[in-house]
Amino acid sequence: MSDLPTLYGYDPSSYVFSVRSLLEEKGADYHRIPVDVIAGEPRSEAHRRLHPFGKVPVFVHGDLRILETAAILRYINDTFEGPSFVPENPVDRARMDMAMGLHDSYGYPAIVRVIGYHRFPAYSGHPTRADVEQELDGLHTLFTELMRNRGDSAFLAGERPSLADFFVAPACFYLELVGESTRFAEIPGFDAWWQRVKTLPGYRASIPDLSEWGERVEA
Numbered sequence: 001m002s003d004l005p006t007l008y009g010y011d012p013s014s015y016v017f018s019v020r021s022l023l024e025e026k027g028a029d030y031h032r033i034p035v036d037v038i039a040g041e042p043r044s045e046a047h048r049r050l051h052p053f054g055k056v057p058v059f060v061h062g063d064l065r066i067l068e069t070a071a072i073l074r075y076i077n078d079t080f081e082g083p084s085f086v087p088e089n090p091v092d093r094a095r096m097d098m099a100m101g102l103h104d105s106y107g108y109p110a111i112v113r114v115i116g117y118h119r120f121p122a123y124s125g126h127p128t129r130a131d132v133e134q135e136l137d138g139l140h141t142l143f144t145e146l147m148r149n150r151g152d153s154a155f156l157a158g159e160r161p162s163l164a165d166f167f168v169a170p171a172c173f174y175l176e177l178v179g180e181s182t183r184f185a186e187i188p189g190f191d192a193w194w195q196r197v198k199t200l201p202g203y204r205a206s207i208p209d210l211s212e213w214g215e216r217v218e219a
């Protein structure tokens with residue numbers, strides 16, 4: 001399986017952002033095939049042959065097709081050269097998996113509503129300000145729990161960055177972008193962690209070009 005892998009994705013997608021961050025950290029070479037989420041391309045018949053639920057990212061390597069960002073991140077971590085971002089000890093691995101699971105279950109759906117309110121209301125079902133406040137309350141609970149899980153560690157699951165940091169970082173990027181992140185600064189440890197993550201080269205190199213949204217974000 002020596003062929004270059006292919007990432008089907010939409011750069012602004014937070015999940016695709018995570019995958020690109022890890023590929024950058026690994027220094028991996030790969031093909032990119034854009035699939036425009038806002039234009040509805042993931043739901044096309046062609047894309048559904050790759051992902052029956054019409055989502056990105058999809059990662060193809062040789063005969064292997066991987067769906068689900070957590071699985072893609074694990075595969076990239078385990079298969080490509082470069083440092084590992086999966087902690088060796090089981091306690092930190094559990095903390096990493098827990099952070100990723102919490103973000104998937106309680107973070108991502110809220111992020112879509114909050115960002116959608118500001119940038120793509122039709123795509124996210126025209127949330128009201130009251131909906132956004134409710135989602136931000138949920139995100140406050142999530143980040144509080146993530147910081148509790150982090151404890152005194154520098155990163156979400158230990159002293160070194162793990163898959164969890166790359167998984168959660170895009171959510172924080174977007175909350176900051178739309179001016180909804182100030183309330184999280186009061187959560188003990190949150191800001192110190194977030195400023196640390198922002199220095200990671202893979203994260204910085206993967207900040208999406210949002211010019212189609214009329215935005216320009218510096219790394």
Ligand SMILES: N[C@@H](CCC(=O)N[C@@H](CS)C(=O)NCC(=O)O)C(=O)O
Nearest residue numbers: 013014015037042055056057068069
């Ligand atoms: N559980 C999936 C979620 C993927 C997902 O929700 N992707 C969004 C973009 S961030 C998407 O493709 N949305 C297209 C749509 O719903 O039309 C994963 O971990 O990869």
